[in-house]
Amino acid sequence: MITSQTQDIIPEKWYNIVPDLPEPLAPPIDNSSDRSSIELLNSLLPREVLRQEFTFNRYERIPDEVREIYAQIGRPTPLFRARRLEDFLGYRGKIFVKFEGATATGSHKINTAVAQAYYAGKEGIEEVVTETGAGQWGTATALAATMNGIRSTVFMVKVSYEQKPLRKKIMSLYGARVYASPSTETPFGRSVLEKEPGHPGSLGIAISEATEYALEHGIRYLVGSVMNAVLTHQSVIGLETQKQLELMGEEANVLIGCVGGGSNFGGFTYPFIGQGKEVEAIASTAEEVPKLSRGEFRYDRMDTAGVLPSVKMYSLGADFVPKKIYAGGLRYHGASPSLSVLVKNGIVRPEEVGEAEVIEALQVFARTQGIVAAPESGHAIASLIRYCRAHREERKNIVVNVSGHGLLDLSIFDRVGI
Amino acid sequence: MITSQTQDIIPEKWYNIVPDLPEPLAPPIDNSSDRSSIELLNSLLPREVLRQEFTFNRYERIPDEVREIYAQIGRPTPLFRARRLEDFLGYRGKIFVKFEGATATGSHKINTAVAQAYYAGKEGIEEVVTETGAGQWGTATALAATMNGIRSTVFMVKVSYEQKPLRKKIMSLYGARVYASPSTETPFGRSVLEKEPGHPGSLGIAISEATEYALEHGIRYLVGSVMNAVLTHQSVIGLETQKQLELMGEEANVLIGCVGGGSNFGGFTYPFIGQGKEVEAIASTAEEVPKLSRGEFRYDRMDTAGVLPSVKMYSLGADFVPKKIYAGGLRYHGASPSLSVLVKNGIVRPEEVGEAEVIEALQVFARTQGIVAAPESGHAIASLIRYCRAHREERKNIVVNVSGHGLLDLSIFDRVGI
Numbered sequence: 001m002i003t004s005q006t007q008d009i010i011p012e013k014w015y016n017i018v019p020d021l022p023e024p025l026a027p028p029i030d031n032s033s034d035r036s037s038i039e040l041l042n043s044l045l046p047r048e049v050l051r052q053e054f055t056f057n058r059y060e061r062i063p064d065e066v067r068e069i070y071a072q073i074g075r076p077t078p079l080f081r082a083r084r085l086e087d088f089l090g091y092r093g094k095i096f097v098k099f100e101g102a103t104a105t106g107s108h109k110i111n112t113a114v115a116q117a118y119y120a121g122k123e124g125i126e127e128v129v130t131e132t133g134a135g136q137w138g139t140a141t142a143l144a145a146t147m148n149g150i151r152s153t154v155f156m157v158k159v160s161y162e163q164k165p166l167r168k169k170i171m172s173l174y175g176a177r178v179y180a181s182p183s184t185e186t187p188f189g190r191s192v193l194e195k196e197p198g199h200p201g202s203l204g205i206a207i208s209e210a211t212e213y214a215l216e217h218g219i220r221y222l223v224g225s226v227m228n229a230v231l232t233h234q235s236v237i238g239l240e241t242q243k244q245l246e247l248m249g250e251e252a253n254v255l256i257g258c259v260g261g262g263s264n265f266g267g268f269t270y271p272f273i274g275q276g277k278e279v280e281a282i283a284s285t286a287e288e289v290p291k292l293s294r295g296e297f298r299y300d301r302m303d304t305a306g307v308l309p310s311v312k313m314y315s316l317g318a319d320f321v322p323k324k325i326y327a328g329g330l331r332y333h334g335a336s337p338s339l340s341v342l343v344k345n346g347i348v349r350p351e352e353v354g355e356a357e358v359i360e361a362l363q364v365f366a367r368t369q370g371i372v373a374a375p376e377s378g379h380a381i382a383s384l385i386r387y388c389r390a391h392r393e394e395r396k397n398i399v400v401n402v403s404g405h406g407l408l409d410l411s412i413f414d415r416v417g418i
Numbered sequence: 419m420i421t422s423q424t425q426d427i428i429p430e431k432w433y434n435i436v437p438d439l440p441e442p443l444a445p446p447i448d449n450s451s452d453r454s455s456i457e458l459l460n461s462l463l464p465r466e467v468l469r470q471e472f473t474f475n476r477y478e479r480i481p482d483e484v485r486e487i488y489a490q491i492g493r494p495t496p497l498f499r500a501r502r503l504e505d506f507l508g509y510r511g512k513i514f515v516k517f518e519g520a521t522a523t524g525s526h527k528i529n530t531a532v533a534q535a536y537y538a539g540k541e542g543i544e545e546v547v548t549e550t551g552a553g554q555w556g557t558a559t560a561l562a563a564t565m566n567g568i569r570s571t572v573f574m575v576k577v578s579y580e581q582k583p584l585r586k587k588i589m590s591l592y593g594a595r596v597y598a599s600p601s602t603e604t605p606f607g608r609s610v611l612e613k614e615p616g617h618p619g620s621l622g623i624a625i626s627e628a629t630e631y632a633l634e635h636g637i638r639y640l641v642g643s644v645m646n647a648v649l650t651h652q653s654v655i656g657l658e659t660q661k662q663l664e665l666m667g668e669e670a671n672v673l674i675g676c677v678g679g680g681s682n683f684g685g686f687t688y689p690f691i692g693q694g695k696e697v698e699a700i701a702s703t704a705e706e707v708p709k710l711s712r713g714e715f716r717y718d719r720m721d722t723a724g725v726l727p728s729v730k731m732y733s734l735g736a737d738f739v740p741k742k743i744y745a746g747g748l749r750y751h752g753a754s755p756s757l758s759v760l761v762k763n764g765i766v767r768p769e770e771v772g773e774a775e776v777i778e779a780l781q782v783f784a785r786t787q788g789i790v791a792a793p794e795s796g797h798a799i800a801s802l803i804r805y806c807r808a809h810r811e812e813r814k815n816i817v818v819n820v821s822g823h824g825l826l827d828l829s830i831f832d833r834v835g836i
Contacts, residue, residue: 104788172836370522
């Protein structure tokens, strides 16, 4: 939400870390000889997104229309000093929170959805399509499409569709057509349902349906994380943070975020890391999905179905099936190639956090700062608390990115009787 | 959420309209000769709240501690120009939105809860208690208590307790003890349950339980609306709006808000009205609860049970039982005495809006501005849309107060198949 005095905090350019990485990114490769999934990207993604995916430009101008939508959906998001949390932890330095939960859709996902939908619309495309698991990405796509004056279709994993009716409602409210996947809308969905009418769905199936639907209807497919272009769009988080800190007369020493595919983490930290700032960067992952600390750095499929190309990244294997954990957004088997390179080179330090610690962190954050954070963001808060407890006497400035609010995920507290 | 550049928008003083009303307020009176409910206030309310209730001071200094908490819970809330809504409506003037849904608890209620809990704590009281229907007020009380380092107890109308488990969860997360009312915690609750073990509860019963509990434990009771002190605390909304408009180089011509008890409406409009600004003020109420347009201006009980005094106000009768409408926060039978005086004197114009129009307004607002507003606030948005459609060629600046977000009230869209 914009007020005149904060408008100029929204950056004019996105930052792309690719040219500043300590080693070159390995190129994506096809994962089958039947059809080229790299060629397929030409028909799937908006042209400008594809160009940004492979560019070595350090900066990309944010179109005026996208900046204007950023302002309407709540950018700049707040950066505030969490004094009560500092007091509670007895930490002698300062803690700052960048709160992406303050966007209209409640998470950082909207930052790239708005850009991708804009580029699709610019090409004359009248509809975009995507898949969604927990619902955050689908919600962002739905609003981004509406705000760019185009339609949207979302294939939502059936089990989530049934368990998260509120998410489905918000997407519909924004004007999206939402199908439980597997659906009867695509040949692939129909083939799955033929074999198993009660199939609960999976992200892999939903991706296959969404991409098939895109190709069949000649529309564009939006990607929620992992890819370079997505992380570039998300750099708006870190760039705003830098400007906000500067206005406060502060510098960042430690940056903490959570990692699903890596987009909120990359968007938040890369402007600092890439510009050679001396920062400690901590990437918090779920104990149950420890791709960065226990995955292998190798070529692997981006999606289970293998529709998209394979990329070189830390991965637990595309067929890795994580436990049905409380933080759906962190279940992804791999991590963005650029983030993987930074971890491999010791520039980003991964850390695993388990459920009990996350729930405690969410409670502490709610009671000290009043914010009900998303379970995914709870990992970043848990890593922050861990850091402060281990370094109480330090006087560093820690900035934590709280990627979303958790108002629609309160069921995670069932287990502790809240 | 605060950023350094916006901190000074939070006012240093609250504004109290009482000395600026066009006619004096009639004093509250006891509604039975058995016990004086006015005297009872001395034991129920924090002393400073009671003083503010009866003061003729035009301004009250906001304690530094309260201002600091205001900053932590999201003040100043955003004021933004709703350009997409303007375009959609083809309105040639400007529309500004003040968004109280951006506070940590998602509505304006926290503005007074923080102040009341602060004054209770200042007196050495270690716990506060209140009742809640839909849950917004209980949530605000729970967080306000926590942030002031004291405990809280909330009696939640049983039917809401069962239908709105998320609200109960948030209150617990903030550290409140939440009881379904009627409960076994108070003599009154036990007497109700004895007669009817499956009693669904009511706001009247919950108020009786909360006040009884306060007296029994020697703690303080917090009031959510209607009273002068509450509207004074809520003036932070209008005072911020004035400063934000000034920073944008704009003036307000039309102010629109919704009315339950009158606290968000009064808080928003009074700083403009009381300072003699020429503004058109529109108070939007639910068609099913038309107290301002079809109520009687007379002494009536503030609460069904008659624990609190009677005041002179527009009322449908304390025993009026509204339909179980979609906007729980607007079901109150009366309206704040000061607001009633302003309506009676033609300074505030009441307007009734029905469910279909509200649902359409919420959809329009979500699709144009991305915000899912509360059903209560949907009334204000509906009145805004009505105004713009009737005055398309006007070039007035309209400011609408969106008092809360509706993320936890999405079920209202069930009826239209969303």
